[in-house]
Amino acid sequence: MTTILIATKNEGKAKEFKAFFGPKGFKVKTLNEMDELPDIIENGKTFTENALIKAQTLTDKLKMTVLADDSGLMVDALDGAPGIFSARYAGDHDDAANNAKLLRELKGLPLSKRTATFHTSLAVTSVSKEPLIVAGNVKGLILDKQRGADGFGYDPLFYIPELDKTFAELTPIEKNKVSHRGKAVQVLSENFDDWWER
Numbered sequence: 049m050t051t052i053l054i055a056t057k058n059e060g061k062a063k064e065f066k067a068f069f070g071p072k073g074f075k076v077k078t079l080n081e082m083d084e085l086p087d088i089i090e091n092g093k094t095f096t097e098n099a100l101i102k103a104q105t106l107t108d109k110l111k112m113t114v115l116a117d118d119s120g121l122m123v124d125a126l127d128g129a130p131g132i133f134s135a136r137y138a139g140d141h142d143d144a145a146n147n148a149k150l151l152r153e154l155k156g157l158p159l160s161k162r163t164a165t166f167h168t169s170l171a172v173t174s175v176s177k178e179p180l181i182v183a184g185n186v187k188g189l190i191l192d193k194q195r196g197a198d199g200f201g202y203d204p205l206f207y208i209p210e211l212d213k214t215f216a217e218l219t220p221i222e223k224n225k226v227s228h229r230g231k232a233v234q235v236l237s238e239n240f241d242d243w244w245e246r
């Protein structure tokens with residue numbers, strides 16, 4: 049049985065990928081189950097570069113098949129910020145502080161000018177294979193106050209007009225149907241088997 053290492057400590061994310069790779073006959077592990085990890089310096093300029101750095105560093109050191117993802121929020125009125133710095137926008141990895149900073153930065157701007165995109169890049173690497181890279185995007189609006197209690201990160205501010213809901217008002221299944229990560233996993237599912245057999 050081939051093991052695939054999901055390059056995250058976030059068990060919520062890992063669960064989504066387990067649901068995808070388990071039925072394909074892979075044993076799925078996360079970083080929480082590894083004793084020794086190499087230092088990974090995520091110094092890429094794009095989501096894709098960072099996902100690839102993470103995945104390839106782990107494949108090279110551990111000789112395993114690895115999936116890494118890198119995601120974030122790009123706000124048009126802020127020239128794409130927080131972008132690759134989404135996790136630590138307000139300093140620490142603190143969702144409440146990040147959301148508060150985003151609200152401050154957009155203060156007074158009408159809803160029509162608060163357009164934003166969530167992005168996910170996924171990189172899968174394996175010994176002696178070219179990496180497989182896919183991505184997913186979703187567009188929405190940044191509300192001027194939080195709505196909903198589910199999800200994580202910027203979910204309570206990220207509003208989908210067509211659904212009249214924020215990401216924090218969707219169940220995990222509903223969110224996966226429309227989210228950046230859900231779409232990237234969809235593209236992965238269309239390409240993975242061909243890539244694996246190549």
Ligand SMILES: O=P(O)(O)OP(=O)(O)OP(=O)(O)OC[C@H]1O[C@@H](n2cnc3c(O)ncnc32)[C@H](O)[C@@H]1O
Pocket residue numbers: 055056057058061117118119120121134135136146199200201202203215227229
């Ligand atoms: O790299 P790992 O360890 O998995 O954790 P991370 O927090 O860096 O995770 P991401 O690269 O996926 O995302 C970076 C930040 O972007 C935000 N973000 C990403 N996906 C999100 C989502 O679906 N909903 C809300 N916020 C999200 C959130 O603030 C994340 O901390």
Ligand SMILES: [Mg+2]
Pocket residue numbers: 117118119135
């Ligand atoms: Mg990240």
